[in-house]
Amino acid sequence: MGKIITDKSLSKKDKILRNAASLFRARGFTGCSMRELADSLGIEAPSLYNHIGSKGELLQHICEKVAESFTGNMKENVQQEVPVDEKLENLIRFHIRFMMEDFDALWVANHEWKHLPPLHLKTFLQQRKDYENNFTTLVKQGIEAGQLKNLDASVVTLTILSAVRGLEFWQRKSKSIPDSTIENDVIHHLLKGIMK
Amino acid sequence: MGKIITDKSLSKKDKILRNAASLFRARGFTGCSMRELADSLGIEAPSLYNHIGSKGELLQHICEKVAESFTGNMKENVQQEVPVDEKLENLIRFHIRFMMEDFDALWVANHEWKHLPPLHLKTFLQQRKDYENNFTTLVKQGIEAGQLKNLDASVVTLTILSAVRGLEFWQRKSKSIPDSTIENDVIHHLLKGIMK
DNA sequence: CGTTAAAACTAATATCTGTTAGTTTTGCAG
DNA sequence: CTGCAAAACTAACAGATATTAGTTTTAACG
Numbered sequence: 001m002g003k004i005i006t007d008k009s010l011s012k013k014d015k016i017l018r019n020a021a022s023l024f025r026a027r028g029f030t031g032c033s034m035r036e037l038a039d040s041l042g043i044e045a046p047s048l049y050n051h052i053g054s055k056g057e058l059l060q061h062i063c064e065k066v067a068e069s070f071t072g073n074m075k076e077n078v079q080q081e082v083p084v085d086e087k088l089e090n091l092i093r094f095h096i097r098f099m100m101e102d103f104d105a106l107w108v109a110n111h112e113w114k115h116l117p118p119l120h121l122k123t124f125l126q127q128r129k130d131y132e133n134n135f136t137t138l139v140k141q142g143i144e145a146g147q148l149k150n151l152d153a154s155v156v157t158l159t160i161l162s163a164v165r166g167l168e169f170w171q172r173k174s175k176s177i178p179d180s181t182i183e184n185d186v187i188h189h190l191l192k193g194i195m196k
Numbered sequence: 197m198g199k200i201i202t203d204k205s206l207s208k209k210d211k212i213l214r215n216a217a218s219l220f221r222a223r224g225f226t227g228c229s230m231r232e233l234a235d236s237l238g239i240e241a242p243s244l245y246n247h248i249g250s251k252g253e254l255l256q257h258i259c260e261k262v263a264e265s266f267t268g269n270m271k272e273n274v275q276q277e278v279p280v281d282e283k284l285e286n287l288i289r290f291h292i293r294f295m296m297e298d299f300d301a302l303w304v305a306n307h308e309w310k311h312l313p314p315l316h317l318k319t320f321l322q323q324r325k326d327y328e329n330n331f332t333t334l335v336k337q338g339i340e341a342g343q344l345k346n347l348d349a350s351v352v353t354l355t356i357l358s359a360v361r362g363l364e365f366w367q368r369k370s371k372s373i374p375d376s377t378i379e380n381d382v383i384h385h386l387l388k389g390i391m392k
Numbered sequence: 393c394g395t396t397a398a399a400a401c402t403a404a405t406a407t408c409t410g411t412t413a414g415t416t417t418t419g420c421a422g
Numbered sequence: 423c424t425g426c427a428a429a430a431c432t433a434a435c436a437g438a439t440a441t442t443a444g445t446t447t448t449a450a451c452g
Contacts, residue, residue, distance in 0.1 A: 012399090030227035031311065034440060043400070046441075050399050055440065085391060111307065115227065139390075148390050151381040152373055159385050162362030163355050177348055185347040189355050193389025194335075194344050195281060208429090230410060239430070242411075246429050251410065 013051050016041065020058045021104035029059055029108070029115040056117040059108070063116060066109035067127045069098065074134050084142035088160075089187055091135065095164040096183050103168070110165045132157055160190050209247050212237065216254045217300035225255055225304070225311040252313040255304070259312060262305035263323045265294065270330050280338035284356075285383055287331065291360040292379050299364070306361045328353055356386050 010018070019040045023032040034055055038045040052058060073094050077087055098106050113124055136157045142148035148156075167186070206214070215236045219228040230251055234241040248254060269290050273283055294302050309320050332353045338344035344352075363382070 028224060028226055028311070030224055033438075035438085044402085046402085046443095047400050049441070114222075115224070142390075147392060149384070149392055151384060151390060152377055155373065155378055155381040156385060156390055158363065159359050159382050162364075163359035166358030166362040167354065168358075177351065181348055182351055185351040186355050188345070188347060189352060189386075189389070191389055192391050193385070193387055194338075194347060194352055195388050196343060196345055229408075231408085240432080242413095242432085243430050245411070 016048065016051055017058060017061055018104075021062050021102075021108050024059065024062070024112055025104045025107045029112040056115075059112060059116055060120045062105050063109045063113050063120070063124055066098075066102075066105055067124055070094075070131055071127055074131055078134060078138075083147065084138055084145060085147055085191065087138055088142070089191060091138075092160065092164060092187050092190060093183060096167070096186060099164070099167060100179055107168065132161065135161065163190060212244065212247055213254060213257055214300075217258050217298075217304050220255065220258070220308055221300045221303045225308040252311075252316075255308060255312055256316045258301050259305045259309050259316070259320055262294075262298075262301055263320055266290075266327055267323055270327055274330060274334075279343065280334055280341060281343055281387065283334055284338070285387060287334075288356065288360060288383050288386060289379060292363070292382060295360070295363060296375055303364065328357065331357065359386060 016037070020032075020037055023037055023040060026032075027036070033045075034048060035045045038048055041048075074091070077091055080087065080090075082090075113121065113128075116124055132154075136153045139148065139153040139156045143150055143153060164186070212233070216228075216233055219233055219236060222228075223232070229241075230244060231241045233254075234244055237244075270287070273287055276283065276286075278286075309317065309324075312320055328350075332349045335344060335349040335352045339346055339349060360382070
């Protein structure tokens with residue numbers, strides 16, 4: 001077979017990671033074999049190990065990158081001096097845009113993290129929990145400031161995060177509905193509801 | 197090892213299905229082996245085949261039962277003569293209650309259906325699509341009737357379904373927050389939003 | 393053209409996969 | 423107690439799994 005084909009902008013390891021994210025999303029981490037991944041790159045399975053250490057490492061890299069992006073965005077967010085509702089809007093917007101730009105990786109981080117090697121699983125879950133706690137704190141601030149309704153803050157957090165984490169419709173819809181409509185309607189829905 | 201322990205209310209096959217749902221949820225369908233499932237029942241793997249036909253059949257049964265419940269509920273719903281917003285509320289409430297009563301099975305149907313044997317996959321996806329289409333039709337009716345805001349109906353549908361499908365917090369929270377609070381807050385959130 | 397390192401290959405490993413065949417044990421009905 | 427079916431067992435299967443070791447090919451550079 002041939003070598004891995006790359007345009008110069010993408011290192012070989014990055015190309016492997018990109019294909020891995022795509023396959024892990026389509027078939028699940030445990031459902032996708034190293035042979036399948038190698039096939040998708042036009043090489044034999046053992047050749048992968050010239051570039052990576054293990055299968056678990058691939059998942060780890062994918063999840064790490066996503067988690068760092070979200071953690072970083074949250075850190076920026078809490079530092080900004082804007083009203084709470086705007087902060088929430090920005091967080092949701094970040095989710096949606098990430099989903100549109102790097103759907104595979106985000107989907108894998110959201111759905112396949114449980115197969116992370118134990119040590120990385122622990123830190124991933126910690127980051128996730130921290131993120132959720134920050135989010136909940138924000139919601140509580142909004143309630144106390146009188147901008148948000150008096151609903152249970154952690155229920156609100158998990159409803160929003162559940163909604164944006166599960167979204168996957170741009171895959172099928174983004175041709176028929178403009179991205180901006182999706183983004184704005186989802187945000188409107190999650191903040192202001194659908195009832196007149 | 198021993199025989200499968202059942203109280204009389206649960207047939208042996210049902211006990212297998214219950215454990216399978218639990219394991220498929222915890223470790224994924226492809227991540228869970230028949231030996232693990234057998235272990236959870238205190239028997240050897242080949243003994244399973246006195247009761248079931250194949251691993252895929254287990255997933256099929258789990259998904260089928262869930263899909264039929266939701267399809268049935270939708271059919272009832274469209275026949276009722278109540279306002280659209282009430283219909284939507286009832287649908288969401290059904291999701292949440294199902295989640296609370298049979299979390300494992302619903303989670304598996306929501307997240308592991310892609311590993312269904314091809315033929316059943318096709319019918320499952322058809323049912324799912326029909327369900328979503330019915331939901332979207334309802335939203336459109338609400339918009340035309342002036343009860344709902346003029347957002348894209350399919351975006352609304354997928355936001356709601358994504359939210360309720362991903363919910364899993366009763367697992368960790370239902371001790372600290374009463375079920376009724378979760379249910380009512382989620383419904384309020386998804387229908388009327390969180391902003392004052 | 394010759395050297396060299398990167399990156400592909402083949403062969404092989406031990407382990408795990410779902411599942412079968414055939415046999416023994418269990419426990420209830422007569 | 424006996425007989426019989428249900429349900430467990432052990433042994434084994436062919437194929438897939440991630441990964442290793444060792445070897446050959448590739449391709450860029452002097």
